[in-house]
Amino acid sequence: MxxxxxxxxxxxxxxxxxxxxxxxxxxxxxxxxxxxxxxxxxxxxxxxxxxxxxxxxxxxxxxxxxxxxxxxxxxxxxxxxxxxxxxxxxxxxxxxxxxxxxxxxxxxxxxxxxxxxxxxxxxxxxxxxxxxxxxxxxxxxxxxxxxxxxxxxxxxxxxxxxxxxxxxxxxxxxxxxxxxxxxxxxxxxxxxxxxxxxxxxxxxxxxxxxxxxxxxxDVPGVMTGDPRKFENVSLLSNISYEDAIEMAYYGASVIHPKTLQPLKQKNIPFFVKSFVEPKKPGTKVGNGGNFQKEESYILKENQNLLRISTRDFSFIAEEHLSKIFALLAKNKIKISLMQNTAISLELCLEDKYGNIDELNKELQKDFQTELLKNLSLYTVRNAKLEDLGDFYKNKNILLEQSSNKTIQVVTN
Structure with missing residues (x-):
């Protein structure tokens, strides 16, 4: 079926x-x-x-x-x-x-x-x-x-x-x-x-x-970037479940984040196609095969950056993290990006239910906080580090993180 x-x-x-x-x-x-x-x-x-x-x-x-x-x-x-x-x-x-x-x-x-x-x-x-x-x-x-x-x-x-x-x-x-x-x-x-x-x-x-x-x-398939947000994007015709899951997690709007795990468990082939040109092959997501590893750009808007530090400049320890994560769960706020140092924690947050101010208020009982709203989170996958000059141009970088050819930056 x-x-x-x-x-x-x-x-x-x-x-x-x-x-x-x-x-x-x-x-x-x-x-x-x-x-x-x-x-x-x-x-x-x-x-x-x-x-x-x-x-x-x-x-x-x-x-x-x-x-x-x-x-x-x-x-x-x-x-x-x-x-x-x-x-x-x-x-x-x-x-x-x-x-x-x-x-x-x-x-x-x-x-x-x-x-x-x-x-x-x-x-x-x-x-x-x-x-x-x-x-x-x-x-x-x-x-x-x-x-x-x-x-x-x-x-x-x-x-x-x-x-x-x-x-x-x-x-x-x-x-x-x-x-x-x-x-x-x-x-x-x-x-x-x-x-x-x-x-x-x-x-x-x-x-x-x-x-x-x-x-x-209304797009040809999974692209290397949202054509409404990025220039010179191209079609990814064949990608793995793992790549598609990563793209969805980072905010690629063409795929809902929860969609892929049930399909992967039963190895059900998954296609993204255009209803404007239904005869074209679109994108196939599955297991096995020669998968494309093209540089891809993802933009996640309406993000919030919350900077948290201890009042006495002591280390951010496990008991602090436990309290912070409990408040995040209580307020149904999702983490898009996290970075910590010895005495501070920076969180890029998605506030679907409008609870970010309540979270900040609760945290201020025990921590010093700074909250910045209406930010953008850019993710570059399979990044070609030598070619990223244009990407960084004219961006005010508030937070940056890189790992395994994936670069993420929060900007205002």
Whole structure:
């Protein structure tokens, strides 16, 4: 069985949905499971709904904007009396109903119940359209199959239960389902982390023992740098799982960090291809073969640099590190880069949940700190040290680290 994942850019409008069928014509639709993201910028729009709800602002008008966008897309795909229109309206009625009844003050819980609707609606529209044009498929609610804990917005998969449920699927059929979402023991929705649809596809591929998994992007494949950020980039046509995992860890946006481990465990070939040019080979990620070791550039934005030192200039010892890491875990803040000396620790941090100021406040009870925000982390892999002059030009380097032909610098 093959697993295909289509991101939001590939289904952002009616023409995009139609193009999915053209991609399937080139690839074959037999024994296939499609994982689809929310359409276009829907996730951002639904995040605004949640924010307005907690700020006690007008969230109903924001819901209506998202609804009208989906109805407009559907007008370009279906006849006027198609039942999909009633289903779309029902999804949005459910969002409003949930927010009216909700008593929970937990932002992350509310976020998951609302924002997840983007994938539910997009997958329903795609499934109905494909059925209408004779790409026969069954729509699945991914929450019935991917089971997680209740770590809202960053759910951890219960692999045993998930495998048992996905094993019940008939591998001779075709399916359309959602990325990004699962559910906990009480069947409340739990999302798998921002941009987590790639991970959803990998979960299904792992549990189905898929013959291959492909994600369809608006770029030719995995490049030596984001073409929107760097010049003169080229395609990496064949790379190892290890290189792809490293690139994802360092922040390469084309691959979600959690995607590759499940595929590597079962040696499932992984492809990144362009939905604009589906016949081109794209990038293959796998084991064995002559892998490319091209110099590659990765940019991770919206980073924070936290400098920590002891008040009495004593060494940063194990008990200090233990306290610091415990506070990082408590505030759900991830380390992108770390460097320490005898009396100081410098951390480049990713603050997904907006807790960096609270972390800094707690640390200042025991340490001296300096916090710098809105920074960029550049990573150069397979670096050619003699050719890095242009890379360093016009950059104010706040932190630098190098190891095994990988160079990382934090700049403002």
């Amino acid at each position: 093959k697993v295909f994942k289509f991101g939001g850019a590939s289904v952002k409008d009616a023409e995009g949905v139609k193009n999915v069928s053209l991609v399937l014509e080139t690839q074959g639709f037999e024994n296939c499971l499609l994982v689809v993201s929310a359409m276009g910028k829907t996730t951002n729009a639904l995040e605004k709904v949640v924010q307005n709800y907690f700020d006690k602002n007008d969230y109903q008008s924001e819901i209506e904007k998202v609804k009208q966008n989906h109805l407009e897309i559907s007008n370009g795909l279906f006849q006027e009396n198609h039942p999909v229109f009633a289903e779309i309206s029902l999804f949005f009625d459910d969002i409003e109903s949930f927010l009216r009844r909700n008593k929970s003050p937990n932002y992350n819980f509310v976020y998951d119940q609302v924002v997840s609707c983007g994938e539910m609606i997009s997958s329903k529209i795609l499934s109905e359209y494909l059925n209408d044009i004779q790409f026969k498929n069954t729509w699945l609610d991914a929450r019935d199959y991917i089971k997680t804990d209740n770590y809202y917005r960053e759910g951890n998969v219960n692999w045993e239960e998930t495998e048992n449920k996905i094993a019940e699927l008939d591998k001779n059929l075709c399916y359309v389902t959602q990325g990004f979402i699962g559910s906990e023991d009480n069947n409340f929705t739990v999302t798998l982390g921002r941009e987590g649809s790639d991970y959803s596809a990998a979960i299904f591929a792992y549990c189905l023992n898929a013959e291959a998994m492909t994600i369809w992007k």
